[in-house]
Amino acid sequence: MYARLDRFYGNLKWWPAETPFEVIIGAILTQNTAWTNVEKAIGALKREGLLTVAGLNRLPEMQLAAFIRPSGYYNQKARKIKAFLAFLDSCHKGSLSRMARTDAAILREQLLAIHGIGPETADCILLYAMDKPVFVVDAYTRRVLVRHGLCPADISYEQLQQRIESGVSRDVRVYNQFHALLVQVGKDFCRKAPRVPGALWNPC
DNA sequence: GGCCAGGACACCA
DNA sequence: TGGTGTCATGGC
Numbered sequence: 001m002y003a004r005l006d007r008f009y010g011n012l013k014w015w016p017a018e019t020p021f022e023v024i025i026g027a028i029l030t031q032n033t034a035w036t037n038v039e040k041a042i043g044a045l046k047r048e049g050l051l052t053v054a055g056l057n058r059l060p061e062m063q064l065a066a067f068i069r070p071s072g073y074y075n076q077k078a079r080k081i082k083a084f085l086a087f088l089d090s091c092h093k094g095s096l097s098r099m100a101r102t103d104a105a106i107l108r109e110q111l112l113a114i115h116g117i118g119p120e121t122a123d124c125i126l127l128y129a130m131d132k133p134v135f136v137v138d139a140y141t142r143r144v145l146v147r148h149g150l151c152p153a154d155i156s157y158e159q160l161q162q163r164i165e166s167g168v169s170r171d172v173r174v175y176n177q178f179h180a181l182l183v184q185v186g187k188d189f190c191r192k193a194p195r196v197p198g199a200l201w202n203p204c
Numbered sequence: 205g206g207c208c209a210g211g212a213c214a215c216c217a
Numbered sequence: 218t219g220g221t222g223t224c225a226t227g228g229c
Contacts, residue, residue: 031211072226138210
């Protein structure tokens with residue numbers, strides 16, 4: 001599947017961000033949200049020169065919420081971003097490069113302990129911002145694999161992650177590209193099933 | 205006007 | 218432990 005998708009789409013060059021910090025903020029903002037809405041929020045922060053650790057640290061939570069309003073759930077997400085910044089400051093002296101030198105398994109546990117960072121967001125940060133070999137499981141990954149009969153629908157996050165990681169090379173570039181490919185093919189051919197029982201949707 | 209989008213958490217039985 | 222409600226905007 002990886003080889004076929006890679007041939008079909010080519011290098012998708014994920015994550016769409018200019019800096020590791022932008023990856024982290026994007027990972028929080030994209031929770032249950034269309035990426036086009038995240039781009040508006042990221043753009044608003046960039047225009048004001050606020051998309052830096054120092055910039056967001058000095059921005060009050062209420063004002064941050066106003067900037068990221070287009071991404072939806074803006075009050076929740078502003079709180080989550082502030083929670084991450086507090087973690088970065090207390091555990092890694094505010095340094096992303098220092099954070100990146102932390103062992104992947106330990107860092108994952110640290111991230112999961114932060115309010116608003118669950119398995120998928122933590123793994124996005126580990127893979128796309130910290131260059132750790134951790135596969136990101138998301139709604140598209142699950143949907144595409146379930147509809148190909150490659151895993152049961154009720155498989156847990158960690159079980160599905162394990163299954164994929166054991167099937168491809170343990171390589172940051174491969175994990176990066178494979179996740180991007182699954183999202184792309186999911187968007188193109190495997191939309192969410194309609195609520196009406198028995199109704200048809202685009203089969204993969 | 206309704207559905208959906210690259211989740212996570214609080215609350216309850 | 219698992220199910221359900223909540224958070225919210227923008228595009229189709």
